[in-house]
Amino acid sequence: MKHIRKIYVMSMMLFYPLCHFGQERINWISFEQLDSLLAVEPRETLLFIHTDWCSYCRKMEQEIFTKREIIELINQRYYAVKYDAESTEEIVFDNSIWKSLSRKKKVGKYHPLAVQLLQGKQFVFPSILRLDSKFHLKSIRQKYLNSKELYAFLE
Template sequence: MSIQHNHRYSKSLFAGLCLLLSSLSAMAQPKESIQWISFEQLADSLRTKPKRVLLFFHTDWCAYCRKMQNDVFTDPQLVKRINNDYYAVRFDAESVDSVHFEGQIFTNEVTKKRTGRYHALARILAARDGKFVFPATLFLEPDFTVRHRHFEYLDRNRVLKLL
C-alpha cells in the first residue's frame, strides 16, 4: 500500500470516527420532556402550588393517542410551556390501578386490562354524552374547573393556542 493511499485511508477513517462520535454525543444529550405526574401527585401539587392542569386520557390501541404522545408532546416549545405553566397528568383510560385522589378511591370495575372497560376517572372526566373518544385532552383551572375539553387529535399549533 502506498503512503499516499494510506494517508487518504487514515483521513477517511478519522472523518468517519468524528461523525460517529458527534452522533453519539447528540443522542446522549437528554431531550426535554413533559414532567407527567400521577393523580395522587396532582392533589399534593395543587395544594402546595396551584397551577393550571392538563389531563391527557389515552389507550394502548389508540393510534392518535400515540401520535400526540410521540409528535405533539415532544415539541420543545410545547414541553417548556406545559412544564412551566401546568401540571400534566397522562392517564391510561383502561388502567386497572386504583387511584387515590382528593380523599376518594377511583377504580376500574375489571381486574384485567381489556379494551372497552374504562377506569372511573375516565368515565367521569373523559366521556362525552356517555361515549368515549380518544384521545381526550382537558385543560383545567387550578380549582379543577374545565377551560377546554377535546375528544380528538390535537396538533402542536392547536395545543399551543389552547395553552
C-alpha cells in the first residue's frame, strides 16, 4: 500500500506540469490593479471592452486570445484589462469612483466608465483600445480582429 501511494505521488509530480503545457493565458487584471501597477511601473494598456451577448467578443476570447504569440506579446508589453461594458459593479480608478446607473445588468445600459473610455464613439463590440503608459488613447479598433490583425494592432 505504501509503495502504491509513493508511485502515485511520484507520477503526479512528474506528469502534473505536462497537463498544463500549452495552457498559457493572458494576465487579465482589474481596473483597481491597473491603477496600482501604472503608478509603480508605467506600461501600455490594452483594454478589451465586451458584452455578454456579443458573439464576436466570445469568439475573440476563445480563438484569438488563446494563441501563444498573442498571449506572449500582450503579457510582455501590456497591462491587459477585460471589461464588460454593461457591468453594474462599482469601479475605483484614477482617483474616481465609477458607479453604474443601474443596479441590474441590462442590454444597452452601459457603465459610465465604458462611456468615458469610448469617448463618444459608437458602442460597437468588441472594442479594443490601446493606451500609452500615461493612459492616453493611442488607437482603437471596434470590430472582431483575427490573430494577424490583432498582432499588427499590438505591434
